[in-house]
Each structure stands twice: as structure tokens, then as C-alpha cells.
Amino acid sequence: MSVNKLFKEKLKIVNVGSPSFIKDYEVQNIDYVHLEWRPPAGGNLKLLSLLNRIRPNMDLINKANEEVVSKIKAAEAKLVAVKQAIKVIPGMTSHMILHSGPPITFDKMCGPMQGAIIGALMYEGLAKNQDEALNLAESGNITFDSAHHHNAVGPMAGIISASMPVHVIYNETHGNYSYCTINEGLGKVLRYGANSEEVLTRLKLMEKVVMPVLNQAVEIAGGIDIKSIITQALHMGDDCHNRSKASSALFLREVAGYIVETNFSDEMKEQTINFIKNNEHYFLNLSMPYCKVALDSARNTKNSTVVLAMSRNGVDFGIQLANNSDKWFTAPANYVKGLLFPGFTEDDAAPDIGDSSITETCGIGGFAMGGAPAIVQFVGGGVQKAFDYSKEMHQITAGSHQVFTLPTLDFMPTALGIDILKVVETNILPIINTGMAHKKAGVGQVGAGLVTPPMACFEKALEDFAKSIQGEK
Amino acid sequence: MKDFKVLKKTYYDSVTLMSVTIAIKKALNLNDLVMFMGTDMNKEMMNSVGLYNQVFDEATPNDLLLGVEMEEENSDWADQVIEQLNNKNKKHESANTIYKTIAQAKEAKDSNLAIISVPGIYAANEAYKALENDMHVMLFSDNVSIEDEIALKDLALKKDLLVMGPDCGTAIINGKGLCFANQVSKGNIGLVAASGTGLQEVTVIIDKFGGGITQAIGVGGRDLSEAVGGKMTLKGIDALNEDAETKLIVVISKPPHKNVLDKIINKLETVKKPVVVCLLDTKIDQKIDNVYFVSTLTEAGQKALELIGKKTPNLTELDNELKTRIQKEKELKKPTQTKVKGLFCGGTLAAEALSILRGGLDGITSNVAKKENEKMKNPMKSQGNNLIDLGDDMFTQGKPHPMIEPTIRLDRIISEAKNPETSVILLDFELGLGSHDDPVGVTIDTIIESKQLAEKDGRHISFVAYVCGTNKDFQGLEKSEKLLRDQGVIVAKTNAHAAIIASSIVGGAK
Numbered sequence: 001m002s003v004n005k006l007f008k009e010k011l012k013i014v015n016v017g018s019p020s021f022i023k024d025y026e027v028q029n030i031d032y033v034h035l036e037w038r039p040p041a042g043g044n045l046k047l048l049s050l051l052n053r054i055r056p057n058m059d060l061i062n063k064a065n066e067e068v069v070s071k072i073k074a075a076e077a078k079l080v081a082v083k084q085a086i087k088v089i090p091g092m093t094s095h096m097i098l099h100s101g102p103p104i105t106f107d108k109m110c111g112p113m114q115g116a117i118i119g120a121l122m123y124e125g126l127a128k129n130q131d132e133a134l135n136l137a138e139s140g141n142i143t144f145d146s147a148h149h150h151n152a153v154g155p156m157a158g159i160i161s162a163s164m165p166v167h168v169i170y171n172e173t174h175g176n177y178s179y180c181t182i183n184e185g186l187g188k189v190l191r192y193g194a195n196s197e198e199v200l201t202r203l204k205l206m207e208k209v210v211m212p213v214l215n216q217a218v219e220i221a222g223g224i225d226i227k228s229i230i231t232q233a234l235h236m237g238d239d240c241h242n243r244s245k246a247s248s249a250l251f252l253r254e255v256a257g258y259i260v261e262t263n264f265s266d267e268m269k270e271q272t273i274n275f276i277k278n279n280e281h282y283f284l285n286l287s288m289p290y291c292k293v294a295l296d297s298a299r300n301t302k303n304s305t306v307v308l309a310m311s312r313n314g315v316d317f318g319i320q321l322a323n324n325s326d327k328w329f330t331a332p333a334n335y336v337k338g339l340l341f342p343g344f345t346e347d348d349a350a351p352d353i354g355d356s357s358i359t360e361t362c363g364i365g366g367f368a369m370g371g372a373p374a375i376v377q378f379v380g381g382g383v384q385k386a387f388d389y390s391k392e393m394h395q396i397t398a399g400s401h402q403v404f405t406l407p408t409l410d411f412m413p414t415a416l417g418i419d420i421l422k423v424v425e426t427n428i429l430p431i432i433n434t435g436m437a438h439k440k441a442g443v444g445q446v447g448a449g450l451v452t453p454p455m456a457c458f459e460k461a462l463e464d465f466a467k468s469i470q471g472e473k
Numbered sequence: 474m475k476d477f478k479v480l481k482k483t484y485y486d487s488v489t490l491m492s493v494t495i496a497i498k499k500a501l502n503l504n505d506l507v508m509f510m511g512t513d514m515n516k517e518m519m520n521s522v523g524l525y526n527q528v529f530d531e532a533t534p535n536d537l538l539l540g541v542e543m544e545e546e547n548s549d550w551a552d553q554v555i556e557q558l559n560n561k562n563k564k565h566e567s568a569n570t571i572y573k574t575i576a577q578a579k580e581a582k583d584s585n586l587a588i589i590s591v592p593g594i595y596a597a598n599e600a601y602k603a604l605e606n607d608m609h610v611m612l613f614s615d616n617v618s619i620e621d622e623i624a625l626k627d628l629a630l631k632k633d634l635l636v637m638g639p640d641c642g643t644a645i646i647n648g649k650g651l652c653f654a655n656q657v658s659k660g661n662i663g664l665v666a667a668s669g670t671g672l673q674e675v676t677v678i679i680d681k682f683g684g685g686i687t688q689a690i691g692v693g694g695r696d697l698s699e700a701v702g703g704k705m706t707l708k709g710i711d712a713l714n715e716d717a718e719t720k721l722i723v724v725i726s727k728p729p730h731k732n733v734l735d736k737i738i739n740k741l742e743t744v745k746k747p748v749v750v751c752l753l754d755t756k757i758d759q760k761i762d763n764v765y766f767v768s769t770l771t772e773a774g775q776k777a778l779e780l781i782g783k784k785t786p787n788l789t790e791l792d793n794e795l796k797t798r799i800q801k802e803k804e805l806k807k808p809t810q811t812k813v814k815g816l817f818c819g820g821t822l823a824a825e826a827l828s829i830l831r832g833g834l835d836g837i838t839s840n841v842a843k844k845e846n847e848k849m850k851n852p853m854k855s856q857g858n859n860l861i862d863l864g865d866d867m868f869t870q871g872k873p874h875p876m877i878e879p880t881i882r883l884d885r886i887i888s889e890a891k892n893p894e895t896s897v898i899l900l901d902f903e904l905g906l907g908s909h910d911d912p913v914g915v916t917i918d919t920i921i922e923s924k925q926l927a928e929k930d931g932r933h934i935s936f937v938a939y940v941c942g943t944n945k946d947f948q949g950l951e952k953s954e955k956l957l958r959d960q961g962v963i964v965a966k967t968n969a970h971a972a973i974i975a976s977s978i979v980g981g982a983k
Contacts (some may be wrong), residue, residue: 006586037591
């Protein structure tokens with residue numbers, strides 16, 4: 001019997017509460033761990049009682065969560081085409097603009113998002129200048145919608161308009177698609193709200209050169225396996241959110257030969273190869289739709305408390321659950337804490353923005369920080385701190401991703417399937433590794449660092465879930 | 474003034490540069506500082522903050538560019554920046570691993586026991602988590618609902634785990650004292666107790682006279698209530714029955730509910746090892762082979778020692794020396810001095826004293842009494858023979874328990890000394906883990922002061938004390954007892970012994 005087993009073992013204590021007992025363990029040479037204990041659910045008794053009410057249904061929930069995690073893991077993702085948004089994205093129209101994060105009206109949007117929309121309207125030829133574009137955006141003649149509602153994602157402002165080329169990702173296991181724009185690079189770019197001539201010219205280059213060349217290359221290749229690039233890049237120091245150096249290089253290696261095989265001019269081929277080569281964040285816009293297509297495969301799994309989307313529009317942070325996946329649970333977005341580029345202060349930064357936290361939702365990005373030592377100084381500490389984050393995330397997930405492993409942590413799989421019950425109970429929030437946008441449109445990136453979703457998103461989701469599961473019985 | 478410098482082929486990664494720039498700027502008292510590798514994008518950025526110079530034009534991405542704005546001219550600024558940069562680059566805070574949840578600790582350290590002392594409203598939740606992670610639980614917290622206690626204990630039984638508590642203050646597992654426990658020798662006696670100080674007293678007596686213990690399992694004061702049904706007491710008896718090291722079992726409890734008592738008796742009929750059952754204040758006439766019912770802690774200790782073949786002196790007897798001493802004390806009394814005032818830190822010790830003194834002292838009352846006629850009307854104010862448990866909630870609101878902080882008893886000692894009816898002040902002191910570093914030491918001045926106060930009034934106060942502890946306890950038993958004796962305090966051998974001495978000073982003992 002197990003009590004009698006205890007009598008024969010060495011006592012190993014977890015001290016939960018008063019630190020005054022520690023000296024007693026020490027004088028008696030007892031192995032102990034003292035928890036950095038905080039009241040569960042932030043001490044919120046209402047939430048604790050919700051958790052307790054859900055407890056009898058744990059078997060049902062655990063089963064649903066297992067199903068979700070195994071679906072996400074089973075998803076395979078191939079880049080199968082690079083086409084204009086209007087040709088491939090479901091529900092896309094010529095007068096529609098998709099944006100990152102939960103739905104938001106134009107007047108409520110943050111500066112960078114409005115700036116990017118103005119740029120997109122000029123790029124589409126729907127407006128000649130900024131004033132016209134602003135008037136048009138405010139006129140009600142443009143439909144704004146969350147990219148997530150169209151199986152699409154985008155970093156930062158995440159603006160997708162009709163003519164923009166998008167990566168088309170196909171999940172062979174479950175048969176669903178996802179979409180993401182092509183990453184423009186750093187500096188003055190649309191996703192940070194810049195809309196100058198230089199920005200629009202680059203967008204045109206992407207549409208006229210990069211898209212056709214890459215599309216044909218991908219066709220010749222018979223699709224490029226994105227998931228396997230992520231798997232390799234995690235062994236090469238990428239987290240595939242804030243660092244995509246290795247994955248971008250791997251992608252170029254996969255695709256370069258096929259680009260050469262296309263029937264476009266040498267100049268266009270060279271421009272395409274250089275475009276990819278010169279942008280070490282290129283792959284972010286492929287890792288994101290991989291995550292989206294994998295997570296989407298588990299949408300509307302009844303009784304599952306796993307998060308399938310975490311996303312920010314620069315004002316609010318929103319999450320979606322596997323159970324009732326079309327509902328958003330939102331709260332005002334936090335500010336990113338981290339390193340600022342010289343000349344900028346924290347006051348310059350916009351609130352957390354973009355769909356890129358889809359990477360953390362799928363177990364990479366901040367969750368894989370322990371495997372990306374080159375960027376851990378963003379966390380304001382050493383490598384150990386990054387290890388701790390990657391390990392800690394296992395406390396709040398329903399499973400782990402055996403294919404995504406971290407060599408620095410003895411090939412520990414990354415944590416996968418954020419479980420709102422665990423988040424609320426442990427008060428540990430998902431850690432997101434992300435860039436910081438200037439709050440004014442067009443200035444660009446001002447730094448990078450760490451951010452967490454607001455706890456309120458998870459609390460609201462829990463309240464809704466508790467109602468939903470009570471209804472089941 | 475502004476100044477610029479290019480350091481050829483000096484590579485630092487951009488994150489390092491970003492992370493130390495502000496610190497160096499502050500350390501060197503510069504107005505502004507930019508440090509970048511010479512990429513085109515970085516050059517543009519330096520330009521945008523107004524710290525670009527044509528010396529940067531030819532720089533490559535392997536060259537470090539420094540731009541500075543400072544108040545006073547300083548030709549060494551670049552060297553100082555590099556020195557700082559190299560220092561900062563060396564220092565990396567290596568964060569210690571932080572554990573926030575029981576599951577994390579379990580995974581990392583394979584912990585087997587959770588000791589939980591968080592506020593009661595959160596305690597059950599943590600206990601569930603510990604059980605879910607296959608860990609035993611010692612639940613020190615109180616204010617855990619009876620429903621949670623039952624659910625936790627049921628889950629524990631299903632998983633063959635212990636839940637000691639809630640409100641469990643004492644246990645000794647594998648020779649290690651937990652929370653409030655004395656350092657006692659290892660041996661062959663196993664204990665299960667629904668009382669913390671009761672468990673301490675019996676283990677101390679066993680240790681003092683050559684015995685030793687295997688395990689001392691606390692179960693929490695409510696375990697033997699009708700609702701909980703003795704779940705952990707029964708489990709503890711089973712575990713000790715199975716344990717090869719344990720030759721003898723001692724069960725300690727305040728009077729249990731009748732139905733629960735029946736369950737325990739049924740269980741004991743199946744136990745092959747001898748069992749001493751101490752149900753305070755309860756006489757059991759039932760005869761079961763190998764089961765010995767006693768009603769005081771002293772008897773429990775003494776019986777256990779006898780059963781393992783250790784000789785003990787009679788622990789409740791008054792020897793000649795003591796008799797002489799008591800006679801002397803009596804002679805110093807004024808006629809008004811007829812009452813015993815017991816001021817206890819240990820609740821079970823107060824209850825044991827009550828069970829001994831009710832025969833000898835008229836109208837004795839206590840805040841631990843269960844019988845209506847013995848209940849103290851106002852424990853804040855003494856009247857007649859009183860035994861007061863100062864660990865009672867009414868005394869400890871917002872304060873530490875008197876075992877941790879015995880000073881909350883000091884004022885009460887003074888006020889009892891001023892009371893003309895007080896003849897004897899009876900005190901207990903608990904040594905061991907969790908208790909105050911020097912409980913006697915912080916009390917001794919007050920004992921001296923109160924004696925002097927009384928003497929000014931022509932009265933002699935007798936102090937009778939019992940120190941529950943062993944010489945292995947870090948506070949030191951001998952040292953503590955000597956301190957008391959040096960001030961004329963009569964020091965008893967056990968808590969029951971102390972009660973008997975007190976009673977005989979006021980003429981109550983036979």
C-alpha cells in the first residue's frame with residue numbers, strides 16, 4: 001500500500017503556504033520545495049467556485065481536450081499556392097479589409113491599424129491619397145472583419161485586402177485551408193501602419209513579382225512542407241515567432257531550386273529570391289498559417305477547454321475556445337514589456353497587436369523560447385529564464401507537441417493546447433514573445449519583448465464554459 | 474556635445490546591445506547613447522534619432538557603431554563604454570527555478586508530501602491538487618469545510634494516501650517532525666492522533682523514558698466526528714498495523730462520536746498488535762484482547778512504555794521531596810488564596826488537566842469543557858478554579874497561537890497574580906519545531922514580577938509548570954526547566970503530574 005510505501009521512502013516535501021516551516025525542514029535535512037504560492041484564480045472566490053462546479057465533469061472535459069490536442073498534432077501543413085486574397089479567401093470581397101485580432105470598428109482601431117488600412121485602400125486603387133482613403137474607411141462602404149473569421153491570420157495590423165498575395169496552406173490530414181499575407185520585411189512596412197510610396201511600391205512588387213514566381217515554384221514543388229521546416233528550425237534556435245532566421249533560410253533552401261525552374265525572367269527570379277533572402281522574418285507568415293490551420297482543425301469540439309485562437313487588434317486581446325469556437329472572449333490588451341530600440345520609450349508603444357500569438361496557441365513562439373537562446377535577452381534575463389518559461393507552460397496546457405522539441409531542454413516537447421481551467425487555476429498566463437509597434441501609424445517597430453493576455457479573457461471564457469457544460473447535463 | 478566612433482570588426486549581437494545601452498547611458502551619465510552594428514537599417518535608425526555621422530558611412534555589419542551625446546568633453550568615453558559593455562555582457566543573472574504549482578514540484582522533485590498552510594478557503598483546492606498528483610497531504614490550515622474534508626479523505630482512501638488534517642498541527646513521519654513536533658527517538662511505537670499537543674505529550678513521555686516511535690500520524694480534530702467518521706484514524710491504524718517496524722499502536726483522541734467509537738472498536742478487534750487507546754475523559758469498559766483503554770495522556774505514555782518493556786517511575790505520584798515542598802507552599806498562603814489558575818497554550822493539555830482536577834477542585838471551569846456546568850462563562854475573566862486554553866480563537870483573533878508567541882499569556886499571568894483568590898498559577902510550555910525559540914525565557918521575567926506583585930500584598934503565589942519537550946529539542950528541556958526552578962517554580966514530570974501538584978497545593982489532592 002502506498003501509505004506504507006511512504007514510510008520507507010525519503011520524505012520529499014512541497015511546502016504550500018507559510019515559509020516559517022522552512023527552517024524546520026532545513027535543520028532536519030528534509031528535501032523540500034517551497035512554492036511561490038499565490039491564491040488560485042487570483043484569489044477570486046467566484047472563479048474558484050466555478051472551477052469547483054466544473055470538477056465533476058472533468059472526465060468529459062479531459063476526453064474532449066485530448067481529442068483537440070491530438071487533432072492539432074495530427075495536422076500536416078503544406079504551402080500549396082500563393083494567390084491574391086480575393087481569389088482564395090472565403091467570403092473575401094473587393095471592398096473588404098481583414099484585420100488582426102477580434103472584430104473592431106474603424107473608429108475604435110489603434111493608429112497603426114488605421115494607417116495600414118489607409119495604405120491598403122490606396123494600394124487597391126480605391127483611394128488616391130490618405131485623405132480620400134480615410135474618408136472611404138469612415139464612409140461605411142468598406143467592410144471590416146477579423147481575419148480569423150476567414151481562416152486567415154496576419155502579423156501586427158494584419159491587414160489583408162483583395163489584391164494582396166497570400167500564402168495558401170493546406171492541411172492534408174483534415175482537409176482545411178488557412179491564409180496569410182507575405183511578410184514585407186522590417187522598417188517602414190504596412191503591418192506597422194506605414195503607408196508611404198515606398199511601402200506601396202513594395203506591396204506592388206510582392207503582387208507582381210514575388211506572388212507569380214513563388215506560386216509557380218510551389219506548384220512545381222508539389223507544395224512545400226511547412227511543419228517539417230518548423231520542426232527543424234526549433235533545433236536551430238528559432239522560436240518561429242520572434243526569431244525566424246533559421247526557418248526563413250530553410251524555406252529559401254526548399255524553394256530556391258523550384259524558383260529557378262519557373263518560366264519567369266531571370267530578373268523576376270532574382271528579385272523573388274532576394275526578397276526572401278533579405279527578410280529574416282519571412283517565415284513568420286508561414287509559421288502563423290501553419291498554426292492557424294492546425295488549430296482550426298479542432299474547432300467546435302464540444303466540452304473542450306482548450307484555446308484555439310489568441311489574437312490582438314491593438315485595442316483588445318481576444319481568445320476563442322474549442323468549445324463554441326465562434327465566440328470571442330475579449331479584454332483590453334496589455335503593453336509589451338521588453339527592450340526598446342534607441343530613441344524610443346515605453347510611452348511610444350501601442351498596446352499588444354497582431355495575430356502572431358497564434359504561434360503560442362500552437363505551442364511555439366514564447367512556448368519554445370527555451371530553444372531560442374539567441375533572443376532570450378528580450379526576457380530581461382539569462383537563458384535559464386527562457387528554460388523556465390518553456391517548462392512552466394506545461395502547467396497550463398492539456399498536452400505537449402512531441403514533434404516540436406527543444407534540444408536545449410533535453411528535447412523536451414513544447415507545451416500544447418492552452419487549457420483555460422489551468423490558466424485560471426494556476427494564475428499562470430501564456431507567455432508571448434512579440435514585437436512592439438509604435439502607437440502612431442507608420443513609425444514601425446519600436447522594440448520587442450514579452451507580453452501575456454489579460455486574465456479577464458480566460459475568466460470570461462470560463463464563465464461561459466461553465467454555463468455551457470451545465471447545459472449539457 | 475556629440476561624438477562618434479567606429480570599432481572595426483567588433484561584433485556584438487543586437488539584443489546584447491539593446492539590453493545594456495540604457496544601463497551604460499546611466500552609468501556614464503550620458504545624455505544619449507546609441508550602439509549598433511553597422512547594417513544599413515541600423516544606420517538609418519541612428520540617423521532618425523539624430524546620432525549619425527559620416528564616419529559611419531563605410532562601416533560594415535561587423536563594425537560596432539557608437540554615437541553619444543554628453544554634457545562635458547570626455548575623450549575616454551568610447552573606452553569606458555566598451556569596458557562597461559564587456560562587464561555587463563559577462564554578468565548573466567542565472568534565475569533560480571521557481572515552482573508555482575504542486576504539479577510542477579511533483580514533476581521536478583518527485584515530492585511525496587504536501588504540507589499546506591494557506592488560508593482555509595484555498596487550502597482544500599491545494600489538497601485536491603496534491604492528491605491528484607499522488608502525494609500525501611498534511612493540511613495545517615483550518616477553516617476547511619467539513620464537506621471538503623470528507624471529499625478529500627474519500628479521495629485519499631481511494632488512492633491509498635494520507636490526509637492529515639485539516640487543522641493538523643503535529644506529525645512525525647519517517648523520523649522527521651512536521652509543523653509542531655518534538656525531536657524524539659526512533660523506536661517501535663506508532664501513533665495516530667486527532668490532537669496536536671496530545672500527540673506531542675505522548676511522544677515526549679515515550680522518548681523521556683527510553684522508548685521511541687516509528688510514525689506519528691495526525692488526523693485533524695474533526696476526524697472522529699460523526700460526519701467524517703474516523704476515516705483517517707482507521708486508515709492510520711491500518712497503515713501502522715501493516716508497518717513491520719511498528720510493534721505497538723497508540724491512538725489518541727478527544728471523546729469520539731459513539732458511532733465512530735464503534736467503528737474504531739470493530740477495527741481494533743482485527744488488529745494483531747497491542748493497541749493503547751487514549752480517549753481523553755472517556756471511560757471504556759469494553760474488554761478486547763491486546764487493547765488497553767486509558768483516559769489521560771500520561772497513562773497512554775506509561776502504558777505504551779510498559780508494553781514495550783520499559784520501566785517507568787510512577788509519573789503521577791508525589792514523592793517525599795515534593796510533598797515537603799507542597800507543605801511549605803501551603804504554609805505561605807493567605808486564607809483568601811484558594812484557587813488554581815491554569816493558563817495553557819496547549820488545548821489538549823488543558824483538557825487533560827480538567828479531567829484530572831474535576832474530582833478535586835470545586836466548581837472548576839474551563840473554556841475547553843464540554844459539560845455545561847464546567848463551561849467558563851467568560852474566559853477573559855477568571856473566577857474560581859479555572860483552566861484557560863489561550864489558543865482558543867477568542868484569544869488569537871489576528872494573533873499568532875501562544876505556542877508560537879507565548880507573550881500573549883504574559884498579561885494574563887500578571888492579572889491572575891493580582892487576584893487575591895489565586896493560590897497556584899499552572900503553566901505549560903511547549904518546546905520543539907514550530908514553537909517559540911525560548912518560551913520559558915520570554916515568560917520568566919513576568920513570573921518574577923507577578924510573584925513580587927503578590928508579595929507586596931503579603932501573598933505567595935505558587936507557580937507549577939510543565940515543559941513538554943525533550944533535550945533534543947532546539948530550545949533544550951534541561952535548560953528550560955532549570956530556568957524555571959531557579960525562580961522557585963515547581964516543575965512537573967508530565968502535564969497530568971503538574972495538575973496533581975497544583976491541586977494538592979490548594980488541598981484538593983488526596
